[in-house]
Amino acid sequence: MPLLAVIMLVLTGCAQDPYLSALDPKGPVAAAQLSLIMLSLYIMIGVFAVVMIIYVYVLVKFRKRKGQTGIPEQVEGNHKLEIIWTVIPLILLAVLAVPTVSLTFDLAEKHNSEEALQVKVVAHQFWWEFEYPDLEISAGQDLYIPTGQKVQFQVTSKDVMHAFWVPALGGKIDTNPGMINNMWLHADKPGTYKGKCAELCGPSHALMDFKVVALEPAEFDKWVGNMKASATKPAPATASAQAGQDIFNQSCIGCHAVDATKGLMVPDIAPNLAGFADRTVLAGFVEHNDENLAQWIKNPQSLKPGNLMPGFEGKLNDQQISDLVEYMNTLTIE
Ligand code: HEC
Ligand SMILES: [Cu+2]
Structure with a gap:
């Protein structure tokens, strides 16, 4: 009981x-x-x-009765x-x-491009990369899929073993370095479903969350168009966001792309930040606001232990960090 x-x-x-x-x-x-x-x-x-x-x-039928002596009848086989x-x-x-x-x-069963949307999943310590080879875009952290269609995943890992799991949609499947596993899923209705890493992979394993955003097909196509447009985004309007962009191009661009059409077919070093300003969480799980973003840039370890982004505390002053935050807030695709 x-x-x-x-x-x-x-x-x-x-x-x-x-x-x-x-x-x-x-x-x-x-x-x-x-x-x-x-x-x-x-x-x-x-x-x-x-x-x-x-x-x-x-127990009841063969219990010891009053006045019973000796051992009961013994049976064998x-x-x-x-x-x-x-x-x-x-x-x-x-x-x-x-x-x-x-x-x-x-x-x-493996579904080809005609039957299913193809998505390549690369797990990293401690974040997720999603590539759409046929659409020629790549996304970090949030996985967008259309409803009413099969999505064929090819999953692998950049470093250690992780596992890709979206409980409300199905799964899970191991993501192993140097090897591709296949799985397909299908979302009936639009919605945001949570995903998790389901294989102990290091100190921030429990924080290795992601979101699956299922959109109606027309909405999904719009998202794809917006992601592609991140390649030709005009320079930010305000002076401080422009200053932030300069800092970004000096200190961050070596690891982070802000263009969803970049970095296809090779595993990224860090999450692609196209559409970053539209994400409701930071690094997969921290509430996305200016304060947390500044804290992340200064000292990412304080939020997500063991992650592979270096901190910029002492390297960038408060003004530079706030310019960077302002620039990052312009990284929207909507
Ligand atoms: C050496 C490579 C490297 C450099 C340089 C770097 N980052 Fe990162 N960054 C990472 C990695 C790796 C992650 C993913 C961490 C995780 O979640 O495990 C990350 C995550 C992030 C995130 C969270 C992304 C998301 O999708 O929520 C932001 C924001 C970010 N970095 C901003 C910056 C900024 C701003 C700079 C420059 C000042 C910078 N990074 C420089 C490697 C780097
Ligand atoms: Cu993991």
Whole structure:
């Protein structure tokens, strides 16, 4: 009973955030995976109930009675029973195996560009890179996908093992360095679903979050156009944002692109900042405001331990940081 209570608590904990819950599927892959979970859960509950009923029955029926002396009759071996308790689990395993194997093969199927939008996922310590080879754009941190269409992911890693997981849509799959794994997902409705790294990968593993933004196809096409337009963005209007751009071009551009059409086919060193001003979180999880952005530029380690961005505290003065922040706020694609 205490164990069941703990399981219930844990499961309700998951369901509190509907966009981070495998129990509240938002697409056919997650729905099929949930039905497998439920099938095995029902089988387990059935087995548990039958075993418990037999257990209690035996306890009561063969208990020591008043006036009983000596040991009860001893029996050894029973062919009929042994066959029954071998065959029943075999049947249950078969009931589990058939849908599991068929779904596994279905999910492992690779869809080409005609059937599905292709997205290459590169996991980094501790952020995500998303490339759209057919659309010729690349995005950092936020994954945009169209609704009502399959999205075929090719996932890999730049450094250590991570795992790509979007509970409400399905998954997960390991991202391994030097190797490409395949998975597809499908979102039914527009919405923002949360994603996580699901493989312990270093000190900020738990902060390696990302967002999946599912848009209606027309909205998605608009987003693609806006991302492409980041290549020809006019210079910022205000003097301090211009000063910030100069600092950026000196200190930051070596790692960060601000143009979504750059850096295709090679893993980026740092997140592409095209559309950065539109992101509601910074570095995947910190609330995006000027104060936190300044803090991030000065000392990123204070927010996300072990991440690979150097701090600029002492190298840039407060004026320069505030110019940089002003410039970063112009990196919108909307
Ligand atoms: C040596 C490479 C390097 C340099 C130089 C660098 N960064 Fe970074 N930056 C990174 C890495 C790596 C990350 C990702 C950290 C993480 O989330 O794990 C990052 C993340 C960021 C983020 C968060 C991005 C997001 O999508 O939320 C911002 C903002 C940022 N850097 C701004 C700057 C600015 C401004 C400068 C120049 C003053 C700069 N960076 C210089 C490597 C670099
Ligand atoms: Cu990770």
